[in-house]
Amino acid sequence: MASVNVERTESGYVARNDRGAEVAMGGGDEQGVFTPVELLLAALGGCNIVTVEPLTAQRGHRLVRLAMTVHAEKVETSKLGPITVTYDVELPEGDEKADEVFRAVAHRVEEKYCTVSSALRNQTEVVLELPE
DSSP, X not given: OOOOEEEEETTEEEXXXXXXXXXXXXXXXXXXXBOHHHHHHHHHHHHHHHHHHHHXXXXXXXXXXXXXXXXXXXXXXXXXOOOEXXXXXXXXXXXXXXXXXXXXXXXXXXXXXXXXXXXHHTTOOOOOOOOO
16 A cells, blocks of 8 residues: 655645655745656656666666656646656676666566556546545
8 A cells, every 4th residue: 555645834735655754846836846747757767766776686787877767748738748768777897688687677667567657557547535
């Protein structure tokens, strides 16, 4: 089960999990905060990268650098176009198989193991519960 609390505060909006982590968010005009769409992109990137890294390392190919950029354009007021995930990787020197393993793992994670990717791809239902 995953759950966050999102609320308006004196200084804007904040999302909190039950472990005490917080993320400030806003509409896009404020400095130092994420927009909700940026958080969605961060969730997608985070889901992929925190799964790719250990799976690649478990196979004996610890990447020197592993980063990514996740990008999307709004194509309508409330609709995103395709989301592009671009990896930035530095392979270990002298490791002939690292690139092949990384690519296989990255594809498999995106297609099968990233819950956020799956939710976006399969258009997970959103249920709205309002107070009575």
